[in-house]
Amino acid sequence: MPNKQIADDNLKPSPDHELTSIADYVTNDVITSPLAYSTARYCLMDALGCAMLALQYPECTKLLGPIVPGTTVPNGARVIGTSYCLDPIQAAFNMGTAIRWLDFNDTWLAAEWGHPSDNLGAILAAADFESRRRLVQGLAPLRMRDVLTAMIKAYEIQGVLALENSFNRIGLDHVALVKVASTAVAMQLLGGTYNNVVDSLSQAWIDGQSLRTYRHAPNTGSRKSWAAGDATSRGVRLAWLTMLGEKGYPSALTAKKWGFYDVTWHHQLMHLPQPFGSYVMENILFKISYPAEFHAQTAVECAVELHPKIKDRLNEIDKIVLTTQEPATRIISKTGPLHNPADRDHCLQYMVAAALIFGNLKAEYYEDKFAHDARIDNLREKMHVQENPHYSKDYLDPEKRSIANAIQIYFTDGSHTEKVEVEYPIGHNRRREESIPLLLKKFENNLSVLFETEEIQQRKALFLDQDRLENLPVNEFMELFAREKIAVTL
Numbered sequence: 001m002p003n004k005q006i007a008d009d010n011l012k013p014s015p016d017h018e019l020t021s022i023a024d025y026v027t028n029d030v031i032t033s034p035l036a037y038s039t040a041r042y043c044l045m046d047a048l049g050c051a052m053l054a055l056q057y058p059e060c061t062k063l064l065g066p067i068v069p070g071t072t073v074p075n076g077a078r079v080i081g082t083s084y085c086l087d088p089i090q091a092a093f094n095m096g097t098a099i100r101w102l103d104f105n106d107t108w109l110a111a112e113w114g115h116p117s118d119n120l121g122a123i124l125a126a127a128d129f130e131s132r133r134r135l136v137q138g139l140a141p142l143r144m145r146d147v148l149t150a151m152i153k154a155y156e157i158q159g160v161l162a163l164e165n166s167f168n169r170i171g172l173d174h175v176a177l178v179k180v181a182s183t184a185v186a187m188q189l190l191g192g193t194y195n196n197v198v199d200s201l202s203q204a205w206i207d208g209q210s211l212r213t214y215r216h217a218p219n220t221g222s223r224k225s226w227a228a229g230d231a232t233s234r235g236v237r238l239a240w241l242t243m244l245g246e247k248g249y250p251s252a253l254t255a256k257k258w259g260f261y262d263v264t265w266h267h268q269l270m271h272l273p274q275p276f277g278s279y280v281m282e283n284i285l286f287k288i289s290y291p292a293e294f295h296a297q298t299a300v301e302c303a304v305e306l307h308p309k310i311k312d313r314l315n316e317i318d319k320i321v322l323t324t325q326e327p328a329t330r331i332i333s334k335t336g337p338l339h340n341p342a343d344r345d346h347c348l349q350y351m352v353a354a355a356l357i358f359g360n361l362k363a364e365y366y367e368d369k370f371a372h373d374a375r376i377d378n379l380r381e382k383m384h385v386q387e388n389p390h391y392s393k394d395y396l397d398p399e400k401r402s403i404a405n406a407i408q409i410y411f412t413d414g415s416h417t418e419k420v421e422v423e424y425p426i427g428h429n430r431r432r433e434e435s436i437p438l439l440l441k442k443f444e445n446n447l448s449v450l451f452e453t454e455e456i457q458q459r460k461a462l463f464l465d466q467d468r469l470e471n472l473p474v475n476e477f478m479e480l481f482a483r484e485k486i487a488v489t490l
Contacts, residue, residue, distance in 0.1 A: 015198050015250040018270065019205075022157055023197035025276040026184045031152050036278035038466060040148040043106050043155075045463040046286060046439055047099045047117040048080055048481060049446030053363065054101035055081050056449050059341075063226055064094045075132045077125040080481040081450055088129040092182075092236045096121025097229030102363045103345050104291040106284050106427075108155070109395065109403060112162035113294070113327070114174035116280065119154035121232035122182035123147055124478065126189040126239070131474040142189070144477055145470035150185040152281045157181040159280030163398075164271040168331070172264070173210040175231035180204045182235025190239055199248025203238040205260045206252045217334045220343040283401065286427030288438045290361040295328035296351045298422035299405035303355035305420050306407060310356060314375060316411045320383045322352060323406040323421075326392040333385045341366035352407065353379035394423070403428070450483050 031037070054060045065084055066072070077091035078084070084094065096118055099105050105117045124147065131141030158181040167174055183204040187197045210231070214223035242248070253260045253270075261269060290300045299322060310317065324333075332348040344350045344366040353376045355361045364370065391404040406421035424430045426438060440460065447456045459480060462469055469477075 013251045013254075015202070015248070016253045018253055018272065019198045019201045019250070021272065021276070022180075022184050022201055023194050025156070026153055026188050026197050027194045029153075029276065031149055031278055033152075033278040033282065036152045036281040037145075037148055037470070039281050039284060040151045040155075041463060041466060041469060042286070042436065042439060043117055043151060043281070043284060044120070044148070045443050047105050047120050049443040050100075050102060050104045050117075051095065051098035052081050052450050053104065053446040054098045057101065057363075059222060060098060060101040060225070063097055063229075066090060075129075075136055077129040077132075078478040078482055080124070080478065081483050083482060083484045088125040089233050089236045089240065091125040091129070092121040092186075093226075093229045093233035094121070095124055095229070096178075096232035097226045100228040101225045102291045103225075103293060104287050104363070106286050107294040108159045108162060108280060108284060109294060109327075109401065110159070110162045111164050111166040111396070112168060112174050112177065114158055114162060114177055115228065116155035116158050116181070116284065117151075118175070118178045118228035119158065119182045119185065119232055119235075120151065121229055122186040122235045123150045123154060123189065124474075125233075126186040126236055127474045128478045130189055130191065135475065141473040141475050143470060144472045144474060146189065147474060147477075148470065150189055152278050153188075153276075154181040154185045155280040155284065156276050156278060157184055160272060160274060160276055161270065164273050167209075168212060170264070170266065171211055173212045173215065173227060175227045176209040178228055178231040179207065179209075179235050179238075182232040183238045184235075186236045187239040187242060190243055192239065192243060195248075196239075196242050198250075199246070200239045200242040202248040202250065202252035203242065203246070204235065206249055207234065207238070209264065214342075215346060216331070217336070217343075220346055221340060222342045224342055224346070283429050285403075285425070285429075286435055286439055288427045288435055288442055289425075290351075290355075291345065291363045292351050292361055293332050293346050293348075294425075295325065295332055295403060296348050296405070297425035297427070298403055299324065299328075299348060299352050299407065300355045300361050301422045301425060302405055302407040302420040303352045304359055304361075306409060306417060307356055307359035309417055310409055311359065313411060314357065314379070316413065317379065317382055318410045318412045320352070320356075320379065321408045321410070322348065322383055322385045323388045323408075324348065324385060324391065325395045325404060326387050327395065328405070329385060329387050335380070338371065344371060347380075348385065349380040349383045350376060352383070353377075391423075401428075 073087050076085045077088045079094040158177040183200050187200045213219050214221050338344045354365045394400045394402040402423045404423040408419040410416040
């Protein structure tokens with residue numbers, strides 16, 4: 001009996017549904033939600049402020065600029081807060097890195113978490129580059145309305161993919177979703193077609209995806225501060241290659257044995273539980289008060305509230321009971337030595353201890369000169385972290401999306417404080433009304449590292465005028481945030 005012939009079927013399949021759904025949304029859907037556009041305006045404002053604040057930190061600024069020092073790209077893309085004019089791929093890395101550096105930009109929490117404003121590296125670089133290219137050709141530049149639309153769509157792609165698909169549970173970093181979303185919207189901003197978006201998305205999925213190694217003990221390090229810059233710039237790179245004619249791979253996700261699902265996703269399929277629209281932008285979480293990993297935001301609020309009651313009794317504390325949600329126990333609860341700022345701003349116990357001692361939590365509290373305060377480690381050793389299943393349930397409830405924490409402190413004389421509980425942090429959509437004035441104040445404070453008072457007020461006024469902002473050419477907007485001197489060394 002002859003041997004059975006073994007050969008692969010080389011018939012080209014139709015593109016995967018996930019690719020076509022995203023491409024159709026990016027190229028054809030019209031966003032009509034006024035709330036989404038208004039929220040996008042505040043997200044853009046906040047992200048720019050976060051980037052400006054990060055430019056104080058030499059560990060951030062040393063990574064910025066061109067690959068070859070002194071290089072300037074004619075008609076390239078500007079880098080906010082600097083005098084750099086770079087190719088759009090490197091510009092995306094620069095801006096994505098600065099926006100993300102201090103862990104202070106907006107957040108989305110679901111089965112996967114992440115920071116959708118990470119995509120602004122690609123969005124601003126692609127939009128500015130395309131605008132300047134058009135001007136050279138005698139065409140009209142893109143408007144900031146185009147940027148806000150790209151933001152809404154990037155947030156939606158990243159956020160909807162995150163709703164029921166947990167990359168972190170299989171050890172992959174959430175920046176994989178930044179790369180996918182950035183690729184799609186950068187492709188569209190650069191003038192790509194529906195087919196171009198499908199092809200470039202396939203490239204994003206077959207790329208190697210980052211491991212979460214650099215976010216967790218015992219390897220936590222500063223890569224977590226530039227990983228988003230790397231992902232958003234990779235999105236521009238893949239869009240650029242597609243524009244040059246690089247082919248796509250239609251079954252990038254579903255190909256037997258070689259596709260993303262079989263190689264990486266344990267032979268399962270991802271879930272898209274709802275159509276793409278503007279849900280994520282409308283429900284985004286702002287980090288307003290504290291540059292802290294978002295699962296710790298309400299814990300820090302609790303600690304700040306307790307500070308005046310315990311600040312003179314630190315030596316009398318017997319134990320601190322910290323009640324939290326399951327994701328916090330999994331990703332930011334750690335004991336033992338903390339080796340660098342990246343280690344500390346992903347340690348629940350460190351953030352709470354610093355807030356209890358100082359009554360606040362600022363970015364500089366993660367630096368060595370603050371971390372050497374022996375009181376911080378002393379309090380860390382007295383903390384007992386426990387999960388409240390009710391908190392974990394409400395965290396995943398689409399009607400709530402709470403991020404609850406509670407703290408109660410016990411003293412050596414047998415007395416104790418009340419249990420302080422906060423379910424929804426400042427910046428949650430349930431506290432949006434009280435959040436916006438504080439978000440504006442945060443923006444002013446962050447811009448003060450590079451701009452004078454009058455300049456800050458002019459830029460703030462722009463963000464308070466939706467129509468004016470939306471109609472501003474992208475190239476003119478980027479000029480408003482350029483600066484010759486970029487950093488004030490701490």
